[in-house]
Amino acid sequence: MKSTYPFNPKLDLAFERVVDVPKELVWRAWTEPSLLKQWFTPAPWQTVDCEIDLRPGGLFRTVMRSPEGQEFPGSGCYLEVIANEKLVWTNALLPGYRPVTVAGVPGTRNDFQFTAMIELKSVPGGTQYTATVIHADEAGCQQHAAMGFKDGWGKALDQLVAMAKKM
Amino acid sequence: MKSTYPFNPKLDLAFERVVDVPKELVWRAWTEPSLLKQWFTPAPWQTVDCEIDLRPGGLFRTVMRSPEGQEFPGSGCYLEVIANEKLVWTNALLPGYRPVTVAGVPGTRNDFQFTAMIELKSVPGGTQYTATVIHADEAGCQQHAAMGFKDGWGKALDQLVAMAKKM
Numbered sequence: 001m002k003s004t005y006p007f008n009p010k011l012d013l014a015f016e017r018v019v020d021v022p023k024e025l026v027w028r029a030w031t032e033p034s035l036l037k038q039w040f041t042p043a044p045w046q047t048v049d050c051e052i053d054l055r056p057g058g059l060f061r062t063v064m065r066s067p068e069g070q071e072f073p074g075s076g077c078y079l080e081v082i083a084n085e086k087l088v089w090t091n092a093l094l095p096g097y098r099p100v101t102v103a104g105v106p107g108t109r110n111d112f113q114f115t116a117m118i119e120l121k122s123v124p125g126g127t128q129y130t131a132t133v134i135h136a137d138e139a140g141c142q143q144h145a146a147m148g149f150k151d152g153w154g155k156a157l158d159q160l161v162a163m164a165k166k167m
Numbered sequence: 168m169k170s171t172y173p174f175n176p177k178l179d180l181a182f183e184r185v186v187d188v189p190k191e192l193v194w195r196a197w198t199e200p201s202l203l204k205q206w207f208t209p210a211p212w213q214t215v216d217c218e219i220d221l222r223p224g225g226l227f228r229t230v231m232r233s234p235e236g237q238e239f240p241g242s243g244c245y246l247e248v249i250a251n252e253k254l255v256w257t258n259a260l261l262p263g264y265r266p267v268t269v270a271g272v273p274g275t276r277n278d279f280q281f282t283a284m285i286e287l288k289s290v291p292g293g294t295q296y297t298a299t300v301i302h303a304d305e306a307g308c309q310q311h312a313a314m315g316f317k318d319g320w321g322k323a324l325d326q327l328v329a330m331a332k333k334m
Contacts, residue, residue, distance in 0.1 A: 006263065056223070056247055057255075079246060079264055080223055088224075092259050092266035096173065097246055099259035099280035101303035113266035136268035 013133045015153045020126040021164040027084045029160045042155035059095040090115040112140035180300045182320045187293040188331040194251045196327045209322035226262040257282040279307035
C-alpha cells in the first residue's frame, strides 16, 4: 500500500495502478468538470453534469446517467486539495462542511457514506495512482465492493488515461 | 455576522464576542489538552480527558463529566487548522475522515451531527471570537439550541478568558 493512509481492510477499499501519463494531467482530469465528464463513469454510463468548487469545504457534484436514462445526482464536499498530489472529499458532508441527513428523518443518511482519497506520485513510467475509499462500517464497505468498485474504478481510469493521451 | 461562513439561520447557531485576551492565547486554549480541560465545560461540569491531533483528519476527543459523575465521551475530526485564525472540526467524521455510524445500524448516526468553526481576529481591545455550529437539519439545530448552546458557550468562554488572563 503506497498510500499514506492507515488502511483498514474491513472498512476500506483501495485501488492502485501505475499509469503512463503525467500526474498533472490526472489532476486536471479529476478537477476540471469538462474533463471529468469525459471519463468519470464507465461507458455506456455517462456523467452528464459536474460542478467543482476546488477548495476545502467546496462542492463536488456529479450527475450520472444510466444507459436507460435514469439520473443519479450525488453531492459531496472537498476536504483536502493539494494540487497534483492529493484530493480528498466525502459525501458525509455537504458544501460548507454541513453534515448530511435525509429530510424528515433526523440522524439518518440517504445512502452509504464514504470518504474518497486520490493520491498521485510521479514514478518511472508515469504516475502512481492510488484511490482509497473509507467507509463507516463493514456493511457499507461490502455494499460498495459488491457494486463493482474495483472493476468500475479500473474502467474509469482506463478512460481517463485514454483521454489524457489525447491532450 | 463577522464570520466568513454563509450563515443559515434555520440550520446554524452562532456565538460572537470580543474578549480582552490576545488571539494566540485563545488558540492555545482550544488546541492544548491541558488548557482545554480547564475551561471547556461550564462548572460544575468537568472535562476529564482530551486528545488533540491538530491537523486536518486528526482526532479531537473529549470526555465531559456531569456533576453526578456520568461521563460523556465525544470524538470528532479536524477539518481546517489555521493557527491563531480558524479551527474547524466535525463529529460527522472520525479521525482519517471516516464517516460516523452506529454499530449495527448502517446509515444511522449516534447523535445529532454538527460541524463547528472557531474564528479569531485581532481587534482593538483584544480578539473577536466567532463560533459557528452547522447542523444537518432544523431538528438538530433546534435540539442544540434547546440544550443551551448560547448560555453554555458563553460560560465556557468566560472560563477560557479567566484562564488566559492568568497565563
